[in-house]
Amino acid sequence: MPDALAPHFHPEYRPTFSVVIPALNEAEGIVGFHQRLVDAMAPLGTWEAIYIDDGSDDTTRETVEFLRLDDSRIALISLSRNFGKEIATTAGLDHARGEAVIVIDADLQDPPEVIPELVAAWRSGFDMVCARRRTRQGETVLKKLTAHVFYRLMRNTGRVKLPRDTGDFRLMSRRVVEAVCKLREQHRFMKGLFAWVGFPTTTVLYDRAPREAGHTKWNYWKLWNLALEGITSFTVMPLKIATYLGLIVALLSVGYGAQVVVKTLLFGNSVAGYPSLMTVMLFLGGIQLMTLGVIGEYLGRIFNETKQRPLYLVERFLPARVRVAAGE
Numbered sequence: 001m002p003d004a005l006a007p008h009f010h011p012e013y014r015p016t017f018s019v020v021i022p023a024l025n026e027a028e029g030i031v032g033f034h035q036r037l038v039d040a041m042a043p044l045g046t047w048e049a050i051y052i053d054d055g056s057d058d059t060t061r062e063t064v065e066f067l068r069l070d071d072s073r074i075a076l077i078s079l080s081r082n083f084g085k086e087i088a089t090t091a092g093l094d095h096a097r098g099e100a101v102i103v104i105d106a107d108l109q110d111p112p113e114v115i116p117e118l119v120a121a122w123r124s125g126f127d128m129v130c131a132r133r134r135t136r137q138g139e140t141v142l143k144k145l146t147a148h149v150f151y152r153l154m155r156n157t158g159r160v161k162l163p164r165d166t167g168d169f170r171l172m173s174r175r176v177v178e179a180v181c182k183l184r185e186q187h188r189f190m191k192g193l194f195a196w197v198g199f200p201t202t203t204v205l206y207d208r209a210p211r212e213a214g215h216t217k218w219n220y221w222k223l224w225n226l227a228l229e230g231i232t233s234f235t236v237m238p239l240k241i242a243t244y245l246g247l248i249v250a251l252l253s254v255g256y257g258a259q260v261v262v263k264t265l266l267f268g269n270s271v272a273g274y275p276s277l278m279t280v281m282l283f284l285g286g287i288q289l290m291t292l293g294v295i296g297e298y299l300g301r302i303f304n305e306t307k308q309r310p311l312y313l314v315e316r317f318l319p320a321r322v323r324v325a326a327g328e
């Protein structure tokens, strides 16, 4: 070791905080993000920033490598391709060494200035501190509305209570991170997994800012699929609904059958009823296909889980380099 202040990587070293930042095509904004992160983290203690390059096809990776030349607290995990935000976050959590871990978006929609508040709540004894959106700026009415409906639906159907209006922006204590890392399912709905582990939880309010640069990676199809993921990973309610729907239709048909019999006995049978026959047939056909679809959603997920593939592949991992003698 040439000099005690030279940057080193120490496997045993544990910073107080790890900041996990999944990034896909964020080259435009990431320098500005890192600067604001540094300013916010400076007074808080030792820390590392773990950037996960989720298969970007712009210069996100080079930009982080460049930042890392000057800032030894930066670690970079390059995934072998795009695995999606949920898995990128998991990769970050797997590599995080801090006593507390903060998950934050790279697009400055989650302002780093909120982190000291999260830390204060953690220091006062909470294991999980969620940042809850007081307002959402720069998002369409439809997105706000769909998010609202989804969170209400999830709260009312599943056993796991998702905190309201809370994204992935949060702080977790070491024991929570370890618990989350034990959940290795392929279909990862992180907000649900975070809620599933439990532990003392609190929320801090903040105003969600519009994106600083770049574009959102979400569209309504992706959001719909994320919602399906959330529902199917945490509740079997749709299967139950299918059962009861079948039951109700069966009961109704018994009633209708009785009516037909009585009517035939009283007034004879004039063969009519082509329109009603068609309606009933199409209605039942529709319900059957729909319930098959619901079963299929669950079956497909079972299929994916049974393959037991690794969640992600790391193409390259550049760890944070820690100065031995200096405090950070």
Ligand code: UDP
Residues within 6 Å of the ligand: 021, 022, 023, 024, 025, 026, 054, 082, 083, 084, 085, 086, 088, 104, 105, 106, 107, 109, 215, 216, 217, 218
């Ligand atoms: N992201 C990622 N992989 C993806 C999609 C998104 O790592 O496949 C990152 C993205 O770079 C950002 C965060 O996840 O840091 C949130 O993404 P985005 O801003 O597109 O989502 P929104 O804020 O609109 O929900």
Ligand code: MG
Residues within 6 Å of the ligand: 105, 107, 109, 211, 216
């Ligand atoms: Mg965003």
